[in-house]
Amino acid sequence: MKLKQVIAKVLLFGVSFVPSQLLAQTNLPLSENLINFNSSQGETLLVESKARQDYIPLTLQFETQDNLAFCGVASIVMVLNALSIPAPKATEWIIYNRFTQDNIFDNPKTENVITKETVSKQGMTLQQLGGLLKSYPVDVEVYHGDEVSLDEFRQRIVNNLKQENNFVLVNYLRSTIGQERGGHISPIAAYHQSSDRFLVLDVSRYKYPPIWVKAEDLWNATNTIDSASEKMRGFVLISSQ
Numbered sequence: 001m002k003l004k005q006v007i008a009k010v011l012l013f014g015v016s017f018v019p020s021q022l023l024a025q026t027n028l029p030l031s032e033n034l035i036n037f038n039s040s041q042g043e044t045l046l047v048e049s050k051a052r053q054d055y056i057p058l059t060l061q062f063e064t065q066d067n068l069a070f071c072g073v074a075s076i077v078m079v080l081n082a083l084s085i086p087a088p089k090a091t092e093w094i095i096y097n098r099f100t101q102d103n104i105f106d107n108p109k110t111e112n113v114i115t116k117e118t119v120s121k122q123g124m125t126l127q128q129l130g131g132l133l134k135s136y137p138v139d140v141e142v143y144h145g146d147e148v149s150l151d152e153f154r155q156r157i158v159n160n161l162k163q164e165n166n167f168v169l170v171n172y173l174r175s176t177i178g179q180e181r182g183g184h185i186s187p188i189a190a191y192h193q194s195s196d197r198f199l200v201l202d203v204s205r206y207k208y209p210p211i212w213v214k215a216e217d218l219w220n221a222t223n224t225i226d227s228a229s230e231k232m233r234g235f236v237l238i239s240s241q
C-alpha cells in the first residue's frame with residue numbers, strides 16, 4: 001500500500017495520526033558548499049574524476065552504520081571487506097564468512113584498543129580507528145590533521161584514490177563542513193580535480209547522502225580537536241599486507 005493510500009485510509013477511519021514507520025525517508029538538507037552525489041552535478045563529477053579507483057569496491061561493500069555511534073565500525077567493515085581480508089563466520093549467514101559490524105569485535109586484539117560496549121556509547125577516536133584496523137592483517141597509516149598541510153592532505157589521499165587495494169577513511173567534524181554536527185568517520189571514494197572536491201561515502205545513510213566536499217573544507221574539518229583524545233582528527237590510509 002502506498003503512503004497516500006495509507007493516509008487516505010487513516011483519515012477515512014477518523015484516526016488522526018500516520019504510523020511513523022510509514023513516513024517517507026528524508027535526509028537533512030545540505031548546505032550550499034556541499035554537492036549532493038545524488039544529483040546530475042554529483043554524477044558528472046564522478047564521471048569526470050581521474051581518481052576513483054576505490055569507488056566501485058567501496059560501493060559494493062557499502063554499510064550503513066548500525067547505530068548512532070558506529071560510523072567508525074561501519075567504515076572499518078567496508079574497508080576490510082573491500083580488501084578481501086579473511087573474515088570470521090557471520091552468525092546471521094551461518095556458513096558464510098564476512099566482516100559485520102558485530103563480528104569485527106570477535107578478534108581478541110580489538111579489546112586492547114576499545115570494547116564494543118565503549119564504542120557503542122561514545123564512538124571512537126582517530127587513534128582507536130587505526131588501532132582497531134591494526135588488529136587485522138593490514139598496513140595502516142594514521143595522520144592527524146595538524147601533521148599535514150592542505151597540499152599534503154590532498155596529495156596523499158588522491159594518490160591512494162588512484163590505486164587499487166588501498167583505501168582512505170576520514171575522521172572529521174561535521175559542523176566545519178556545514179553538517180549536523182559532531183565528529184564523524186566515513187570512507188573517501190573519489191576526487192575531482194577541477195572542482196578540488198572529494199566524494200565522501202557517508203555511512204549514516206539515514207541522515208545524509210554521499211557528498212562532494214571541497215578539499216580545503218574537509219582538511220579544515222580534520223583540523224579540529226576530538227575532546228575524547230584531545231588530539232586532532234585526521235585520516236587513515238589502509239592497504240593489504
Ligand code: CA
Pocket residue numbers: 053054160161162163164165166167168
Ligand atoms: Ca585506493
